Amino acid sequence: MTQRAGFVALIGEPNAGKSTLLNRMVGAKVSIVTHKVQTTRARIRGVALEGESQIVFVDTPGLFQPRRRLDRAMVAAAWGGAADADITVLLIEAHRGITDGVRTILDRLNEIGKGRRMALAINKIDRVKAEELLALSEEMNTAYPGFERTFMISAEKGHGVEDLKRWLAGEVPEGPWLYPEDQIADLPMRMIAAEMTREKLTLRLHQELPYQLTVETENWEEREDGSARIDQIVYVSRDGHKGIVLGRKGETIKAVGQASRAELEEFLGRKVHLFLQVKVRERWLEEAERYSEMGLDFRDGDG
Numbered sequence: 325m326t327q328r329a330g331f332v333a334l335i336g337e338p339n340a341g342k343s344t345l346l347n348r349m350v351g352a353k354v355s356i357v358t359h360k361v362q363t364t365r366a367r368i369r370g371v372a373l374e375g376e377s378q379i380v381f382v383d384t385p386g387l388f389q390p391r392r393r394l395d396r397a398m399v400a401a402a403w404g405g406a407a408d409a410d411i412t413v414l415l416i417e418a419h420r421g422i423t424d425g426v427r428t429i430l431d432r433l434n435e436i437g438k439g440r441r442m443a444l445a446i447n448k449i450d451r452v453k454a455e456e457l458l459a460l461s462e463e464m465n466t467a468y469p470g471f472e473r474t475f476m477i478s479a480e481k482g483h484g485v486e487d488l489k490r491w492l493a494g495e496v497p498e499g500p501w502l503y504p505e506d507q508i509a510d511l512p513m514r515m516i517a518a519e520m521t522r523e524k525l526t527l528r529l530h531q532e533l534p535y536q537l538t539v540e541t542e543n544w545e546e547r548e549d550g551s552a553r554i555d556q557i558v559y560v561s562r563d564g565h566k567g568i569v570l571g572r573k574g575e576t577i578k579a580v581g582q583a584s585r586a587e588l589e590e591f592l593g594r595k596v597h598l599f600l601q602v603k604v605r606e607r608w609l610e611e612a613e614r615y616s617e618m619g620l621d622f623r624d625g626d627g
């Protein structure tokens with residue numbers, strides 16, 4: 325069999341289920357990679373292997389109506405990632421149908437989609453009836469005739485995900501693998517650690533999670549006894565948000581710290597001392613450094 329390898333971008337509104345789908349296709353969390361490669365402006369989110377094919381998923385932030393600098397940079401990064409990809413998959417939510425956000429994406433595709441390889445994945449099919457699904461599929465394909473295939477999936481339950489993955493594996497270009505097998509898990513540890521804490525914050529705070537929150541690993545110290553001391557800062561943009569993240573008597577941040585430390589210890593296979601600090605940075609949205617740490621281009625936010 326011939327080797328194949330290519331970049332695949334998943335686009336969609338926030339909450340469409342991109343992360344859930346990626347985790348399912350890529351498998352273990354460990355295989356998340358984010359260093360930049362020459363051929364793409366987007367971060368590498370994960371690499372899936374299927375037969376002789378290597379599918380490199382690029383991370384795209386959710387697509388939404390940009391209002392501020394950060395929004396604009398994120399949306400530009402999302403479209404940038406899609407432009408560089410060999411195949412783009414638009415993910416929508418079955419039960420929400422063609423929302424204003426989806427409509428905007430379709431309009432944009434009609435403007436710039438020519439010559440691009442696109443597939444549609446209707447997610448969360450566990451939430452709707454079959455008839456509704458067929459109608460939505462038809463409506464979507466009429467609104468944008470450029471979808472090569474339509475997949476009906478449930479990223480959470482796993483339905484249809486293998487079909488999508490197999491199709492992508494057969495469609496990425498022929499060519500040598502982009503990543504050697506043993507290099508697939510080379511996300512800088514600092515970023516993995518920050519992601520873990522961010523995930524714990526999300527789990528803990530749900531809806532309350534302040535928009536514009538970011539976690540950075542500030543310091544990583546290898547200790548002689550084999551343990552690691554990791555210092556992280558949770559940046560929020562408003563004073564009021566600090567209270568939310570800290571929780572009553574600091575119990576939220578404490579629980580988040582404990583959960584994140586436990587996962588880090590399991591990941592690293594050694595003892596970790598994790599220190600979390602919450603800082604208010606009113607201006608962080610305007611600081612170029614914050615953007616590069618998120619893999620975004622500050623200038624994309626100009627406008």
Ligand SMILES: Nc1nc2c(ncn2[C@@H]2O[C@H](COP(=O)(O)OP(=O)(O)OP(=O)(O)O)[C@@H](O)[C@H]2O)c(=O)[nH]1
Binds near residue numbers: 339481
């Ligand atoms: N019922 C159902 N829920 C799903 C399915 N796939 C994802 N979800 C849920 O939808 C929510 C959003 O999923 P995510 O994977 O975080 O979405 P995302 O597109 O990565 O979101 P952003 O990171 O904000 O862009 C989560 O609560 C998931 O559990 C599905 O197939 N069925």
